Every structure is written in C-alpha cells, then in structure tokens.
Amino acid sequence: MEKFQTLHSAAVPLPFENIDTDQIIPARFLKATTREGFGENLFRDWRCNADGTPKLDFVLNDPRYAGRILLAGKNFGCGSSREHAAWALYDAGFRVVISSYFADIFRGNALNTGLLPLQVTDAGLSQLFAWVEADADTQFVVNLPEQTLHVPAHNATIGFEIDPYKKECLINGYDDIDYLVSQKPAIEAYESNRTWTW
Amino acid sequence: MATSLFDKIWDAHVVKTAPGGLDVIYIDRHLIHEVTSPQAFDELEARDLPLYRPARILATADHNVPTRNQHLPIEEPLSRSQVDKLTANCAKYGVELYGLGHARQGIVHVIGPELGLTLPGTTIVCGDSHTSTHGAFGAVAFGIGTSQVAQVMATQCLLLSRPQRMRITVDGELRPGVTAKDLILYVISQLGTGGATGYFVEYAGSAVRALSMEGRMTVCNMSIEMGARGGLIAPDETTFAYVEGRPYAPKEAAWDQAVAYWKTLFSDKDTVFDAEHRFDAAAIPPMITYGTNPGMGIALNGHIPSEVPASEAESFDKSLQYMGFQRGESLLGKEINYVFIGSCTNSRIEDLRAVAAYVQGKQKAQHVEAIIVPGSKQVEQQAIAEGLDKILAEAGFELREPGCSACLAMNEDKIPAGAYCVATSNRNFEGRQGPGSRTLLASPLVAAITAVQGRIVDITQYLN
Numbered sequence: 295m296e297k298f299q300t301l302h303s304a305a306v307p308l309p310f311e312n313i314d315t316d317q318i319i320p321a322r323f324l325k326a327t328t329r330e331g332f333g334e335n336l337f338r339d340w341r342c343n344a345d346g347t348p349k350l351d352f353v354l355n356d357p358r359y360a361g362r363i364l365l366a367g368k369n370f371g372c373g374s375s376r377e378h379a380a381w382a383l384y385d386a387g388f389r390v391v392i393s394s395y396f397a398d399i400f401r402g403n404a405l406n407t408g409l410l411p412l413q414v415t416d417a418g419l420s421q422l423f424a425w426v427e428a429d430a431d432t433q434f435v436v437n438l439p440e441q442t443l444h445v446p447a448h449n450a451t452i453g454f455e456i457d458p459y460k461k462e463c464l465i466n467g468y469d470d471i472d473y474l475v476s477q478k479p480a481i482e483a484y485e486s487n488r489t490w491t492w
Numbered sequence: 493m494a495t496s497l498f499d500k501i502w503d504a505h506v507v508k509t510a511p512g513g514l515d516v517i518y519i520d521r522h523l524i525h526e527v528t529s530p531q532a533f534d535e536l537e538a539r540d541l542p543l544y545r546p547a548r549i550l551a552t553a554d555h556n557v558p559t560r561n562q563h564l565p566i567e568e569p570l571s572r573s574q575v576d577k578l579t580a581n582c583a584k585y586g587v588e589l590y591g592l593g594h595a596r597q598g599i600v601h602v603i604g605p606e607l608g609l610t611l612p613g614t615t616i617v618c619g620d621s622h623t624s625t626h627g628a629f630g631a632v633a634f635g636i637g638t639s640q641v642a643q644v645m646a647t648q649c650l651l652l653s654r655p656q657r658m659r660i661t662v663d664g665e666l667r668p669g670v671t672a673k674d675l676i677l678y679v680i681s682q683l684g685t686g687g688a689t690g691y692f693v694e695y696a697g698s699a700v701r702a703l704s705m706e707g708r709m710t711v712c713n714m715s716i717e718m719g720a721r722g723g724l725i726a727p728d729e730t731t732f733a734y735v736e737g738r739p740y741a742p743k744e745a746a747w748d749q750a751v752a753y754w755k756t757l758f759s760d761k762d763t764v765f766d767a768e769h770r771f772d773a774a775a776i777p778p779m780i781t782y783g784t785n786p787g788m789g790i791a792l793n794g795h796i797p798s799e800v801p802a803s804e805a806e807s808f809d810k811s812l813q814y815m816g817f818q819r820g821e822s823l824l825g826k827e828i829n830y831v832f833i834g835s836c837t838n839s840r841i842e843d844l845r846a847v848a849a850y851v852q853g854k855q856k857a858q859h860v861e862a863i864i865v866p867g868s869k870q871v872e873q874q875a876i877a878e879g880l881d882k883i884l885a886e887a888g889f890e891l892r893e894p895g896c897s898a899c900l901a902m903n904e905d906k907i908p909a910g911a912y913c914v915a916t917s918n919r920n921f922e923g924r925q926g927p928g929s930r931t932l933l934a935s936p937l938v939a940a941i942t943a944v945q946g947r948i949v950d951i952t953q954y955l956n
Contacts, residue, residue, distance in 0.1 A: 311807040312685050312785050316921040321900040325556065325570035327530035327577050339923045344909065367807060369686035372719060372785070373921060374900075375621040376528065377637035398655075398689055398721050399621060403637035416803070457653065459512040469639065474647040475541065477508065477516055481649055484507040484518055492611060492742040492750055 295408045297467040301389050301436040304361035306353055307426045313366055314373035315400060319382040321374075332378050333385030358430040363390045365422055370411075371400025380407040390436050392443070394419040405460045406469065412436065412443060412454050421450075438465060494760035496657050497726050498692045501632045501757065505615045507649055514651050520614040521626075522548055522644045523600045524587070526578040527555040527902070528619030532641035533581040541646045543585040548648060550609055551582050552590040554599045556902040559865050559892035562592050571903065598868020598894040601625040601836035605709065606870050608738025612727035612754040617644060622836045622918065624715040627724030628708035629731055630757050632692070634722040655721045656690055656766035659759070661697035664773035669955050671846075672707030673838060673916065673935035675699065676714045677779035677789045679771065685787035689719030691767060694759060699773035700725060705734040706842045713837045714918050717786035726758040778951050781920050781933040782823060784811040788920070792938060793950040796821050814922055815930050816910075823932070823948045827859070828912045831943040832925070834865030834892075835899035835917035838936050841874045843916065847940040848880040850956060851887035857946025862889045863905070865897040889943065901926045914942045 323335040341352050348355045364383065370393040371379060380403040383391065389409060394416045396404075404411045414422065425432045425448060435444040438461065443452045456464075463469065474481075495503075507516040524532075529551070536543060543549075556571040566572035575592065582589040590597050596607065601622055604610040610626045616633035617623060619641045626633035640650055660679060680687075693715050695708075703711065708725050715723030732751055735741045742750040777791035788811065790796060798820035800808045812819065833839070833847055844866065856862045864884060866872040872894060875881055881891050898905040899917035901924065907913040909928025916939050920931040934942070941951045 309806065310810060311804060312787075314785065314919075314921045316900075316919070316924050320923055320927070321555075321902045324527050324902065325574055327574060328534070329531050339927050344927060369689070369719070372685055372689075373621065373716075373919060375619060375623075375635035375637055377531075377619075377639060380637070395686060395689065397686070397719055399635055399637060399716075403639065406637060406639035420803075457512070457514070459510070459514055459651075470651045471535070471539070471541075471639070471643045471646055473510070474516065474643050474649050474651060477649070478647065480508045480516070481518070481647055485648075490750065490753065491746055 295467045295469055298389065298408060298410055298438055298464045300438065301362060303363050303434060304431055305363040305365040305392065305426055305434055306359045306361055307365045307423055308353060309367050309423050311367035312369045312372055315371055315376050315379035316373055318371070318379040319376065324376060324378050329381050330385065332382035333387070336382040336386045362387055363392060363434055363436070364388050365426060366391060366393045368393055368395040368416065368419070370396050372397040375399045377403040377407065380404045380409050384409050392419070392422065405464065408464065410436065410438065410464065414443070414452055414454060418452055494762040494764070496759040496763045496765065497630065497694055497724060497757055498632060498657050501613055501615065502654060504613070510651060514653055516649050517615060517652050519617050519644050519648055519650060520548065521550065521604070521609055521616040523604055523616065523618035523623065524549060524551045524641065525555055525600050525620065526553050526574040528638050529581065529641055530574065530577045531638050532645055533585070535642040536645055543587070543645050545648045546586040549587045550590065550604065550607070551578060551587050552597055552600050552603055553578055553592055555896045555900065557592055557895040558903050559895050559897050559905055562893045568904070595869055598870065599836045599839065599896055601713065602839060602867030602871065605629065605705070606738065606868060608735055608741035611735060611741070612731060613757050617650065621716045622713050624720070624722040625709050625713040625836055627712040627715065627722050628705060629735070630724055630727035630754065632722060632724065635716065655692045658688055658691035658693045658720070658767040658769070659765040660693055660695050661768070661770045662695070662699040662773050663697040663770070664699055666699055666773045666776060669778055669937060669951050670776055671935045671937060672703050672710040674779045675773070675776055676711045677781065677786070677933060678776045680714060680718045680786050681779070681789035682771070683718045683769065685717065685785040686719040687787070688715065691720050693720045693723040695723060695725050701728065704842060705730060706840045709840070710837055714786065717918060727754045778938055779934065780823060780938065780948065782815060782817055784814055784920055784922050786918065786920060786933060789933070792948070793824060794822070824950060826912065826948045828914050828942050828947060829859060829861065830907050830911055830913035831860055831862040831939050832898045832913055832915040832917065833863070833936055833939050834867070834897050836867065837918045838916035839865060839867030839871065841871050843936040844871065844875050844880050846936045848883045850937060850940040851889065851944060852883045854887055854944050856888040856943045860943050860946050862943040863892055863898070864889050865892045866894050868894050898925050900924060907931070914939050
C-alpha cells in the first residue's frame, strides 16, 4: 500500500447523500480479476450516457473541477462490500474522500486501499461545499500526521479523527495482513485451546 | 456483569487484543464467491503465503452465473473467466467448491445454512455485505472487503474494532399478509439507510421469535441496508430444529455439547445496549419502497412523503426523479412490467411456497415478465418435488436456475432502462438491476400479487 502523509489539492464536489457503492462502481464492471483499471468506470452511470458519451452536467465531466479529493454527502459508500469501489476511486486518482459520515465497510476498504476517509461534521461539510461552490479552485491541505484539514483561502483548519493504528498503517504503507501474519503463534494457541469441535 | 449475545460470541473469538485496542478475531467460517475472491488469492500468491485453513472455507459461484442452461459453458467471457478462476483457485488451494453443476450450488447465503455450516455462536465472514443473513442463527456474521478476504485466507483472523450494540425489539403479532420482509423494510424505513451504522443489531421480541428460520434470515439479511455491521437473533428451539441433521451440523455427542453451549447464547436480562428501538408488530403494514435506497419505504397503500428536511431535499428529489415519482403520490395503480422473486433475501422454499400458494389457478398479467430464481439447487429440487414448478409455470412465472441474478444484474438478467420491477431482493439503488432500472422492493407475497394484477395494489383486498 502506498504511504500517505499530506496532500495539497482542490476538491471535486458531489453533494448527494447516501452515495452507494453501486453508483461508485456498478456491478457489471466487477468482472475483472485484478485490482487495476476500475477508475475507468468510476460513477459510470452518472458520468456516461448509455452510448458511452459523457453526461456533460456531471461534475467529473466539468473541467472547472479537478483534484484528488472527493467531497461527498453524508453516508458515503453505503451498500455492497465491494472493495472495488475504493479501488475505482483510487485508480481514478482520488486519495481522500471527505464526508460527514461513511458506511462501515467502505471506510475499512478505503483504509485498506490507501484512500483516506476523512470525516467532518455536517456543518463542516456544508461549509466546505459552500467554499467549493463559490470557488472551484479552493485548495485543501490534508495533513494526516497532524490530523488536520486546512483551507488556506479561508484561514480555516478542521481537525479529524482516525483510529491510531490505521493512521500508522496509512503513514507507513502497512497492511493488516502484515500484522496478522506476525500473530500466527497466538492464533495457533487460540485454536488449540478451543473446546468445541464444530 | 450482564453481557449481550453479540459480546458473548465476540469475546469467545478474541485471539488477543492488539496494542491500540483493536481485537484479533478468529473466524470460524469463510464463504467465498467468484467476484470478490480472485484478487485475494492473487495477494496470497504475491506474498507467497499459504492458505491457512482451507477446511474453514466454502466456495460457490453465484454472483454472475446465468440462470438458464447452467449445464452449458457460460457464454459471457468475463463471467466465465471469473468462475474459471474460482475453480482453479479452489483446486490449487484445496477449497471445497459448490460450483455450477454441483447438487448443492446456490447463493452463498442460502447454501451455508442449508449445509449446516452456519451455526450458532460462530463467526462468519464473506466478501459480500449480505453475510449478515447468517446472524439469524445467533452467529456474528458480516461482510468484508477483498483485502480482508486475503487476511482471513492467510490467518483465519481479522483485526477489528468492537462495534456498538443496538437492540431492535418487535413485539406482538404480524397482521395477515405481513411478512418478515415487511417487518425489516418497516424497521429500515424508520431508522433510515444509515441509521444503524457503527452498530451490530440484535433483533428480539415476540414477533421475531415467532418467525421461521427463513423469516429470520430475511430480517438479518437486510441489516446492512440500515448501515449495521450485522444483525443477529438469539438461537432457540426453532434454530436447533433447523440445524439438526444437516450435513455439517455436529452429530451425536458433539450435537448435545453444541446445543448445551448454544442455549447460553442470549443477551443477559440486564444488558445495557448502546441504542434501543421498539416497534409494535401489529402496526407494521405490507411495505414497498418508492426511492433509491432501502430506507425509502412506505406502506403499500400509503403516500410518498411530501415534506423532507431541507438538507435532504436535493438527494430526495434526485431519487424521485430517477424513479419517475412525485412527492406525496400514492403508488397504487402504477403499472409494473417486471417481477423478480429471488436473491439471498427471499429465494428460499418458504418464499416459493408463498408465491405458488397465491398464484395457483391464476395467471400473471400479460404485460408482466415474472421470473423466480431459487436460492439454491436444493430449493429448486424441493420446489419441483412439491410440484411448485408446475403451479408457477401454469401461472406464467418462469422458474430459473439458482444464482444472484437480477438482484445485482451481473449476469444477463437485467431490467431495461425506465422499466419498473417489483423485486424481493434487498437494494433499490439506481441501476442496481441494470442501467436505468427502477426497483420497488417488497415481499414475495406482494411481488406475486403485483405480477397477477399487473400493477401495484393494496394487497389486503387480494389475499386468498
């Protein structure tokens, strides 16, 4: 997993609530057997017409908006457990999703992909949307070690929470699997101490 | 100290608590399928790690398989490649595969319980959010991402934070025509699509206790649709009667030992939950959804809300626009062109029986395409043994072969853009059943009546 420390970027606003993983990557694009290439179909049915031509009113097709931060309405990533949703966002260049609420499985998948789910308050999120709406080029500085989101144009700094272990993993590019494999003796001991056979 | 059912099971699976407070949780059963496993097998290979406990894994092909002519090679090349990859990986790593052609193939959340692999007190994971289904047996069961699939393959463990606990109590008796599906659609409509995020839900109360195992599976299945990590129900005699004698269920002395343990699996009387909700079963109507998330549900004879909080208005109206509905509107009388009965929510034998019992001697409306996709080969065989296949065929319903099918439309079973489908599945997201498809979630009974009437009706006037 790629290391994440700080990111300086503009944001792409998607001000809808309950954006589910079927929108992020529709099921019909889950047939690849590798992790790469899902970015091509990110938000496919919002981004493209049935004939594949771009829907010009969708934000990802709007040349005013660019950046590696997605700013999204609350309860982002609900629905299916498909990690492909996090892979698609990552593959399309996003490194941070800001929302006021993340679905549990998506949050975990994002963290395991190297994509930072950055949770702010509902009021904070409304403020961020307003700033981006007023100026599409509004810059954000995400500082993971400091756990801050800084908006230089408005001299604003917002703190955010993250599990300390997952923070270390992101900063250092570690996966849970490295830790779990190192725990094999404890896992074997647990297995041999179990009393049930089923 | 009073301990919840969830905590009793969780505590019994803590291998150790890692620095920082996360628990290393042992996983008893790992279910895999063709869509979310290939990258996990690749990760094992890339890291040169063995598959730690192959005997604890069950594999099936369900998500993208065709529901016609399963004896022939899969036509769609990408689907075929995924299924072939699963077959090859299972052979290479020694995992038992219930693939196409197997007498027990089916939807992963249908065959686990059928095989007796789903047992009270166990931890069960799968790279699929509807793994919560298995909680019906008093198991801690939840969906995981592919990185976690690889972790379980490598170590049979996951590193997890303990979720909060919520109890949802439904007391009283369900009214005629009101099923487990209506119960859970009602609960989700009250709590909202993110209303249980961060929680593990225990369902309790006399209405829940009165449900069959299949009804309990329907309820637990949709826990994720309100954001819950999972849902579970304390095991009881209904549970034990369902499990006993199944292929992988404990036998003889081990059975007695197991049941004695399972009888300790309930929330102690004075357990304090982090959140509690209570509902009256008699107040639950037959339900249907009108929007693009499962929380957007109303009584079948009710009206779409006219007012929503200002902060939600943009998303709400976007959803109604997609569905072609208006605020304040009733759905009664809306013409429906497709009825889909299937999915891990409602594809079991009791669901098929409910549909057959209603449609016997009737005909589906001419303009409706009605397909029934059984959850497993076992369900299909049982339906044939009971003669349900003939009743359904005579009524104009097409009984297909098992798979996830039009629930997520990864195979050929898609609803055309703009068309309405009353579906017994679990998600009504935009495009879920095919690009542009419009899904209305309901019970198998509502689906059956809709297929016959060809439009949304108040089913209370149509019950047999």
